[in-house]
Amino acid sequence: MNQPDQATILQAAQRIQPHINRTPILTSESLNAMFHTSMYFKCENFQKAGAFKSRGACNAVFSLTETQLQQGVATHSSGNHAQALARAARLRNTKAHIVMPSDSSRVKVEAVRAYGGIITFCVPTLEARESTLLTVIQATGALEIHPYDNLQIIAGQATAALELIEDTPPLHIILAPVGGGGLLSGTALSAHYFSPLTQVWAAEPQQADDAYQSFTQKTFIPSIQPNTMADGLRTSLGIYTFPIILDHVQRILTVSEADIILAMKLIWERMKIIVEPSSAVCLAAIKQHPELFTNKTIGIILSGGNVDLDDLPW
């Protein structure tokens, strides 16, 4: 199995249900008026540990046996998967070893510690993250839970779009951000299985546009020196996520850093909710390409709300 099937996603939804929030879906009259759209925001910023990552992490950790969990779990993550995995591991009474890049935001580091995660810092490159993780795994015997390139993670992330589809009128488009592609591939699968007439589009920072390049050229292009404030979207696509995206995503739009800030501020100001820059790329895409969205009913996944309030981008 290279793609989670319908049953796997439904099973994930059932498995994680006691451990996650069924997050609310918000609308905004003023944003709808501004863009001539009907937007439904799936608020994963209100998810446990502040981001959709709790879905995948819970699904992955709760799929494992006691024996498999005996030496704990391990991962590298810039933040949200780290928190989510630390939380999920604690719920199963096991350890979480987390490799974090040294430029991770303060709040995310503190939150991982608060969930009992054992942190090892490394320089902020993919190579350093992977090699440091390997060392940690060799030293501890922990089981790696990749942040996105893992079928149970993808199935877990798919449950956000599943709930969105269940709780909204028919959607023309679901928009999700793309980094490593865990959320996007899960979203695309849920739309494919549960709302086949809904298109799935992605938004990505121009300054970390490896998914756009890979998607357009139909060949894997890694993320090299991404330079975006959307820290959740700096990673490359994966062996599992990229083919799902090629199969089931219709379009990827890229957005400027200026529009990410503008969209983030609009969401804060008009909707009175806190979302992180990675969550703002979808509205930024609508702002940059309004003609593509006019009179459309759009589901938007707000991926998370873990922001360092002492270091805002405006």
Place this chain on the structure above:
Amino acid sequence: MNQPDQATILQAAQRIQPHINRTPILTSESLNAMFHTSMYFKCENFQKAGAFKSRGACNAVFSLTETQLQQGVATHSSGNHAQALARAARLRNTKAHIVMPSDSSRVKVEAVRAYGGIITFCVPTLEARESTLLTVIQATGALEIHPYDNLQIIAGQATAALELIEDTPPLHIILAPVGGGGLLSGTALSAHYFSPLTQVWAAEPQQADDAYQSFTQKTFIPSIQPNTMADGLRTSLGIYTFPIILDHVQRILTVSEADIILAMKLIWERMKIIVEPSSAVCLAAIKQHPELFTNKTIGIILSGGNVDLDDLPW
């Protein structure tokens, strides 16, 4: 009638229902764990025009006849009542003349303009506000809708606590901020009529503690040179609001500016929602007097979310 009765509040709820949001009630595991309480936050930051003031303004404006509304309505307000009244007037196709102190926050001024309000600025003292308003009323013939010392305003604000009571388990305490006392007196009446075993406590900035002084000394003390970032809480109690507060409020706690900032940041960080400083005084009171709230079930009214994101207090 010097106090809205039960029927008046229920009538207000029915009258404004088409024009306001029934706002959600949020909880936070992490804040509950931090303070050993069970808190239910009534999110008036998600209210139309970003604050509970839409309740009172709609109730007042929709109680008036076409003839009464012919020359429009007028008020002085530092911001949220101004927006709410401008919006309510527009819904009734009449004008709103708004006197605003010159230190009103940028977002609030812009929002009043966006709702079509006609603004006259004045120096930020109560005297200047009142004298400027008088001039405006003489020039236009508009009908004054006082921000809080008006029975229909009080009945409108009371509907927030009414909904809170309807949507939560039995509450030991409802906590509301106090400025002019419109929200607090309405809250106290709703608790009195609809949940008589629930105490109503208020929170107020130490640096604008006229309500605390008035309440303690049982005699009206005006607000003189209040010096708090909670701009909604700088006003004095009113002829209608003060007696209701004396009758039906059990306790007023004052809080420091430092704790207002800390509480505001905690709500932003943990709950991922935007609230203004005036909304944060209730959690600040719990932080300053934790022993009073341990193991209590508490309803907290988050009054609004209109914050200038370019001018945060941290």
